[in-house]
Amino acid sequence: MVSRVPSASRGKVAAKPASGPGRPKDLGKRAAILEAAKKLFSSEGFAGVSMDQTAAAAGVSKLTVYSHFGDKEALFTAAVLAKCQEFMPDDLFQPQPDGPLxxxxxxIGxxxxxxxxxxxxISTHRMMLAGNxxxxxxxxxxxxGPQRTCAAFAAMLKARADRGELDIPDLExxxxxxxxxxxxELxxxxxxxxxxxxxxxxxGAHIDAGVELFLRAYERR
Structure with a gap:
């Protein structure tokens, strides 16, 4: 829902602009909605979740859910992104000049x-594989989810390659x-x-083996 900015009256100071799209009025409510959505979509599937149901689980009104996310597709996308960032925040991919590659x-592994x-x-992946x-x-x-994570990691690899640590012809x-x-296989x-x-x-052994094989292929000798 887009807020309207009141026009300034003659001789009066213009009113402070209302929050625009993407600038939530209440971050606490937004977080509660996302937390509820993450649980509901993974347990009920996309079709089984309604905005009413999400609002009830988050303890907010349906209007509040719509004002933050617009529609169910936007809410689903935001929930997937929030889940990824919960486990893999942006700073995990930041180049670390003093840290061993x-x-x-x-x-990251x-x-x-x-x-x-x-x-x-796992529930969401199974949902994506379902025929319906x-x-x-x-x-x-x-x-x-996957595309965002892969792009962030590729950017980190580029930074490491630019410093001469890796030799990667195709980052993606x-x-x-x-x-x-x-x-x-795990x-x-x-x-x-x-x-x-x-x-x-x-x-740990499983991840270490994957890291070593990756470095064997791309670490600059």
Whole structure:
């Protein structure tokens, strides 16, 4: 909902502009709506969630939900993005001049696997694979989640390559390869319900192996 800016009356000071789109009036309510949406979409699926239901779960009015997000598609996109940023905030991908590349890759690997192995992420991925989900919804999910993460990681790889630490001819492909290595067979088995999240030591070995293979391919000698 777009707020209107009152016109200044003659001889009077103009009123302070109202908050525009993308500038929420109440960050606490926005956070509550997103938290409710993340849980509802992962448990009920896109079709099973209504704006009324989200408002009730967040403890706000339906009008408040619409004023922050506009429609259900925008709310779904924001919920996916918020879930990604919860596990993989932007500063995780910031170049660290004084930090070892290997350690940053490990940190990103652990954060990524924690994200994709969370109950909400697994439920959402299964929803995307269901036959009753249209391509438009899958595209929204992809752009807000995997595509955003891959782009942020590719930018980090470029910064490292510019400093001479990596030799990568195709940054986007390399980013995709890294996350595929981190997923491995382990994530596929979890998606199929064949295993639970591994213990910390086994997960560490799994991620370290992926990082080492990635560096073997792209680390500048």
């Amino acid at each position: 290997r350690e940053q890759l490990r940190a 652990h954060a990524f696997f924690a994200l994709i192995s969370s109950d909400e992420a 989900v249209d391509d438009h919804l899958r595209e929204m999910f992809w752009q807000a 492909r390399a980013a995709q390869q890294f996350f595929t290595l981190i997923k491995g 994530h596929a088995r979890m998606m199929c319900g064949l295993c639970q999240r591994p213990v910390r030591s086994d997960l």
